[in-house]
Amino acid sequence: MTLTHLTSTLATLSYFIPPPNGEKAYQHTFADPLTGERERNYTRADHAVVIENLRGKEDEEATLDTAGFQFFKRPAKYTTFDNGDEEIVKEYYPESIELIKELTGASRVVLFDHTIRRRRPGQSDDSPSKRQPASQVHVDQTTAASIARVHRHLPASDVAALLKRRFQIINLWRPISHAALDWPLAVCDYRSVDPEKDVVPVTLVYPDRKGETLGVKYNPVHRWRYLRGITPDEFVLIKCFDSVQDGSVAVFTPHTAFEDPTTPKDAPLRESIELRALVFYD
Numbered sequence: 001m002t003l004t005h006l007t008s009t010l011a012t013l014s015y016f017i018p019p020p021n022g023e024k025a026y027q028h029t030f031a032d033p034l035t036g037e038r039e040r041n042y043t044r045a046d047h048a049v050v051i052e053n054l055r056g057k058e059d060e061e062a063t064l065d066t067a068g069f070q071f072f073k074r075p076a077k078y079t080t081f082d083n084g085d086e087e088i089v090k091e092y093y094p095e096s097i098e099l100i101k102e103l104t105g106a107s108r109v110v111l112f113d114h115t116i117r118r119r120r121p122g123q124s125d126d127s128p129s130k131r132q133p134a135s136q137v138h139v140d141q142t143t144a145a146s147i148a149r150v151h152r153h154l155p156a157s158d159v160a161a162l163l164k165r166r167f168q169i170i171n172l173w174r175p176i177s178h179a180a181l182d183w184p185l186a187v188c189d190y191r192s193v194d195p196e197k198d199v200v201p202v203t204l205v206y207p208d209r210k211g212e213t214l215g216v217k218y219n220p221v222h223r224w225r226y227l228r229g230i231t232p233d234e235f236v237l238i239k240c241f242d243s244v245q246d247g248s249v250a251v252f253t254p255h256t257a258f259e260d261p262t263t264p265k266d267a268p269l270r271e272s273i274e275l276r277a278l279v280f281y282d
């Protein structure tokens with residue numbers, strides 16, 4: 001058995017602790033020029049968790065509808081990612097839109113954002129052009145923020161009809177250049193989450209507007225998974241939101257980067273790209 005097939009690892013994850021006094025939680029997306037910190041009114045706590053390696057059983061265990069996430073193997077045609085955002089939008093977006101349509105059965109897919117992450121040990125800079133792995137358990141959008149994204153990125157004349165049918169927000173997360181053994185991404189099975197008790201809306205304060213994410217509180221029953229040594233030919237679809245909320249399908253997937261104690265010391269630093277997609281169904 002190779003290391004790639006280790007069945008699980010033990011890691012420390014950083015969970016959300018709500019602010020005292022029942023205040024609404026908030027976090028700035030930009031650093032304070034004086035402190036270099038991103039202002040926030042909540043704290044976090046580390047918890048040790050077991051993270052199961054899905055390598056070899058990707059297909060049996062987890063789908064977008066059951067767990068909220070799904071791993072696939074499909075090399076990208078565009079693999080450069082070094083020549084700036086414009087080229088990524090021109091070269092990587094179209095094939096990814098087709099891929100998401102094919103894998104989900106969606107009729108319309110709109111990519112509204114992407115983030116390249118490269119780990120830079122010892123550097124605290126995490127500005128938009130230098131994003132590092134995100135090491136707090138979170139969900140990217142609340143229901144309100146997801147609906148706001150439809151208004152923001154789709155033609156006004158289409159919005160009312162689109163919001164009457166099923167839609168989702170799905171991230172397509174893929175390593176760049178080499179396998180992501182270093183600081184991989186862990187995803188939490190929705191079936192182990194209590195959506196009433198475990199998640200709390202957090203206002204995300206941008207310089208010019210506000211968004212809303214979900215902070216995730218610790219719950220010992222959370223079931224964590226990853227794909228050890230995930231390669232650039234593989235990717236994970238992470239469902240951040242589903243408009244179907246009747247209990248029949250996973251609605252969101254808590255996720256976080258984590259330091260894997262089984263990572264070989266000479267593994268190259270993590271590099272990845274995640275696309276954010278609005279996914280609509282007829």
Ligand code: OGA
Pocket residue numbers: 117132133134135140171173185255256257272274
């Ligand atoms: C994401 C995300 C964190 C990371 O894809 O939404 O939070 O470290 N990624 O890649």
Ligand code: FE
Pocket residue numbers: 134138139140255
């Ligand atoms: Fe995220």
